[in-house]
Amino acid sequence: MGSLQDNSNDDRYIIWLDIDNTLYSASARISHAMGERIHAYFLSLGFPDEEASELHHKYYTQYGLALRGLVRHHEIDPLDFDRKCDGSLPLEDMLQRDPKLHKLLEDIDRSKARVWALTNAYKTHAQRVLRILGVEDQIEGLVYCDYANPEFSCKPEPEYFHNALQQAQVQDPSKCCFVDDSRMNVHAARQLGWGRCVHFCEQGLTTVEGGKPKEIGKDTSSGTNDSDLVVISDLEELRTIWADLFKPSAN
Numbered sequence: 334m335g336s337l338q339d340n341s342n343d344d345r346y347i348i349w350l351d352i353d354n355t356l357y358s359a360s361a362r363i364s365h366a367m368g369e370r371i372h373a374y375f376l377s378l379g380f381p382d383e384e385a386s387e388l389h390h391k392y393y394t395q396y397g398l399a400l401r402g403l404v405r406h407h408e409i410d411p412l413d414f415d416r417k418c419d420g421s422l423p424l425e426d427m428l429q430r431d432p433k434l435h436k437l438l439e440d441i442d443r444s445k446a447r448v449w450a451l452t453n454a455y456k457t458h459a460q461r462v463l464r465i466l467g468v469e470d471q472i473e474g475l476v477y478c479d480y481a482n483p484e485f486s487c488k489p490e491p492e493y494f495h496n497a498l499q500q501a502q503v504q505d506p507s508k509c510c511f512v513d514d515s516r517m518n519v520h521a522a523r524q525l526g527w528g529r530c531v532h533f534c535e536q537g538l539t540t541v542e543g544g545k546p547k548e549i550g551k552d553t554s555s556g557t558n559d560s561d562l563v564v565i566s567d568l569e570e571l572r573t574i575w576a577d578l579f580k581p582s583a584n
């Protein structure tokens with residue numbers, strides 16, 4: 334993975350894949366384990382239990398990432414946070430190789446589309462997940478939250494999406510195909526003219542967002558006019574939705 338080559342004349346489509354709760358199922362309960370660790374981090378800053386929960390949820394809702402609020406308002410070291418939260422997750426016990434996902438990505442016609450990952454995690458967590466799932470070789474580039482930069486941006490901030498386009502040297506946002514389990518992120522990408530956005534939504538499972546358990550599919554993101562949004566519950570559906578981007582033999 335890397336983005337050092339010159340892609341400025343590359344007019345293929347680009348498929349952007351969120352990682353957490355998208356490339357693996359929410360049933361792995363990684364967001365639950367993450368939520369617990371983030372809560373412990375708030376407690377370690379001296380917040381009482383209830384206030385820790387409130388702030389955690391508030392920052393997640395406000396910024397798309399609890400860490401964003403912690404850095405902005407409490408001057409914590411994001412890399413320390415990453416080590417104690419994502420870095421301490423026993424991912425090797427929670428995830429396994431996914432040959433079906435590998436085949437799905439392998440079946441994408443690379444003469445028509447590039448495949449990149451786009452995550453709110455730091456690169457160490459992102460690379461670790463891709464390695465455990467066994468799909469590292471299928472991902473051509475990675476855009477991650479650069480926690481090492483105090484001014485880092487994250488999804489759903491427009492700046493983050495603009496930065497992604499810049500890194501991949503995408504000229505035309507309509508060539509972007511994006512799949513994410515966060516409706517907020519998908520909505521933001523659509524607002525910026527990303528052409529083919531898909532909400533990955535595992536109806537009925539629970540996830541933890543901002544430290545609070547949430548039934549997936551219950552966030553109809555009020556006030557956003559996205560009733561025509563494509564929603565899938567299995568990544569295999571991409572073979573149909575983006576059929577023109579898969580190898581002819583693949584379907």
Ligand SMILES: [Mg+2]
Pocket residue numbers: 351352353354355513514515
């Ligand atoms: Mg996600």
